[in-house]
Amino acid sequence: MRPTRIRAAVAAAAVILGLGLLAGCNDKASEPFKDAGRSGHDNGTPADLIRMPDGFSNAATKCDHGNRIYIAYHGDSAYAAIAVVAGDPSCT
Numbered sequence: 001m002r003p004t005r006i007r008a009a010v011a012a013a014a015v016i017l018g019l020g021l022l023a024g025c026n027d028k029a030s031e032p033f034k035d036a037g038r039s040g041h042d043n044g045t046p047a048d049l050i051r052m053p054d055g056f057s058n059a060a061t062k063c064d065h066g067n068r069i070y071i072a073y074h075g076d077s078a079y080a081a082i083a084v085v086a087g088d089p090s091c092t
Contacts, residue, residue: 057081063091 042064050059057074068088072081 063088066091 042062045062047060047062050061052058057072059070059072061068061070063069066087068085068091070083070085073079
C-alpha cells in the first residue's frame with residue numbers, strides 16, 4: 001500500500017472512532033428540560049407503558065383534555081414518534 005492510502009485509512013478510522021465516542025456521550029435522561037415553555041405538568045395520572053421486545057420501540061399513552069396521546073421511543077434515543085387521537089371516548 002502507498003503511504004497516502006495508509007494515512008487516509010488511519011484518518012478515516014480516527015474519524016469513525018471519534019464519532020463513536022461523541023455519540024456515547026448522550027445523557028438524555030438526566031439533562032434539564034430544553035423544550036418549549038410549559039404552563040404546568042400532569043404527574044397525577046401515570047402513563048400506560050407498552051414495552052416491546054429488544055430491537056423494537058417502546059410506547060407510552062396518556063389522556064390529555066379528552067385526547068389520547070401516543071409516544072413511541074427507543075431507549076434514550078433523541079427521537080420519538082408522537083400521535084394524537086382527538087376525542088378518544090376512553091378519555092373522559
